[in-house]
Amino acid sequence: MFQLSKIIFVCLLLALTSCKTLKVDANSKLTKNSSVNEVLAIHNIKKFKFNTLQSRVKTNYNDGRKSVSPSITLRLENDKKIWLSAKFLGFTVAKIFITPNRFSFYEKLNKRYYDGDLSALANFLGQEVSFKQIQNLFLGQSIIELREKNLKTKVINNQIALKSLKENSNYNLEILFYILNAKVSAYKASKKNQSLSVDYKAYQKVNNQDFPEFMQIKYGKAKVTRSVEMNFRSVTIDEELSFPYTVPKGYTKFKFRK
Numbered sequence: 001m002f003q004l005s006k007i008i009f010v011c012l013l014l015a016l017t018s019c020k021t022l023k024v025d026a027n028s029k030l031t032k033n034s035s036v037n038e039v040l041a042i043h044n045i046k047k048f049k050f051n052t053l054q055s056r057v058k059t060n061y062n063d064g065r066k067s068v069s070p071s072i073t074l075r076l077e078n079d080k081k082i083w084l085s086a087k088f089l090g091f092t093v094a095k096i097f098i099t100p101n102r103f104s105f106y107e108k109l110n111k112r113y114y115d116g117d118l119s120a121l122a123n124f125l126g127q128e129v130s131f132k133q134i135q136n137l138f139l140g141q142s143i144i145e146l147r148e149k150n151l152k153t154k155v156i157n158n159q160i161a162l163k164s165l166k167e168n169s170n171y172n173l174e175i176l177f178y179i180l181n182a183k184v185s186a187y188k189a190s191k192k193n194q195s196l197s198v199d200y201k202a203y204q205k206v207n208n209q210d211f212p213e214f215m216q217i218k219y220g221k222a223k224v225t226r227s228v229e230m231n232f233r234s235v236t237i238d239e240e241l242s243f244p245y246t247v248p249k250g251y252t253k254f255k256f257r258k
Contacts, residue, residue: 024038024041024042024045028041028042028045029042029182030042030160030177030179030182031179032155032160032179034153034160035153036153036162039153039160039162039177039182040142042182043141043142043177043182043183043184044141044142046181046182046183046210047139047141048139048140048141048206048209048210048211049209050076050078050237050238051077051078051237051238052075052076052077052078052237052238052239052240052241053074053075053076053078053235053236053237054073054074054075054076054234054235054236054237054239054241055073055074055232055233055234055235055236056071056072056073056074056232056233056234057071057072057073057074057230057231057232057233058071058230058231058233059071059072059086059228059229059230059231060227060228060229061226061227061228062226062227062228063224063226064224064225064226068088070086070087070088070093070094071086071087071088072084072085072086072087072230073085073087074138074232075241075243076135076138077241077243078135079100079131079132079135080099080100081097081098081099081243082096082097082098082099082131082134082135082138083095083096083097083098083243083245084096091108092108093107093108093109094106094107094108095245097243097245098118098131098134099131100130100131101117102115102116102117103115103116103117103118103120103121104116104245104247105254106247106248106251108248110252111248111250111251111252112251112252112253112254113247113248113251113252113253113254114253114254115247115253118130118131137198138212139211139212140183140184140200140203140210140211140212140215141183141184142175142184143187144173144175144187155179156176158178158179158180159176159177159178159179159185159186160176160177160179161174161175161176161177162174162175162176162177172188172189172190172191173187173188173189174186174187174188174189175187175188176188178203181203181210183200183203183210184198184200185199185200186198186199186200193221194219194220194221195218195219195220195221196217196218196219196220197216197217197218198215198216198217199215199216199217200212200214200215201213201214201215201216202214204232204235206235206236206237207237211232211235212230212232213231213232214229214230214231214232215229215230215232216228216229216230217229217230
């Protein structure tokens with residue numbers, strides 16, 4: 001049965017420190033000759049701006065053995081709250097609630113919950129995870145801030161790829177940006193026996209800003225691949241939203257295991 005928490009687990013593999021950015025403005029545009037710092041600076045200046053956001057998300061989760069398609073309501077309060085509620089056959093089956101200092105979820109099928117901070121999730125993934133990274137994932141904003149010196153840009157169709165070329169490393173990374181709107185088009189990363197890809201297949205206009213329309217995430221570990229497809233619909237911003245969340249009584253605390 002579907003476990004909503006895996007949508008988050010599958011997305012959050014990477015964390016690197018920041019680089020210096022250039023001075024750019026909202027009218028700056030990418031070109032096929034843009035440098036690494038230009039790509040990141042223009043991408044950041046064009047980030048999606050909002051106070052609150054809500055979307056209905058058509059979702060399909062596949063772990064290689066079974067496939068389920070819950071409907072999800074996503075709500076965000078910028079830099080403060082992330083709330084997801086999943087329904088299956090009209091019934092609420094799971095909820096996730098995240099703030100900068102709290103990570104909590106529960107699922108009704110197995111009557112399990114977790115309520116703590118993001119350190120447990122970081123230990124599970126073997127990488128630090130921040131609230132900002134999770135939020136940026138839903139916005140089409142880079143979840144990775146690059147500082148590595150050994151990076152190379154490459155033009156692929158109408159996309160610019162930033163690729164890590166560090167030799168003798170177990171870690172490989174490639175991030176692609178659409179030249180037209182400076183938004184992330186894909187992540188491709190691998191580390192030891194783990195692999196992650198995030199593909200933003202399409203963007204849509206929301207209040208004259210670019211917001212993801214279709215996102216596909218694939219996570220592979222030990223020859224097992226899981227995938228999540230998310231189709232964002234009915235996106236609205238800056239409306240008054242509530243974030244109801246209470247763990248039902250009688251649930252068992254979930255234990256993260258690597």
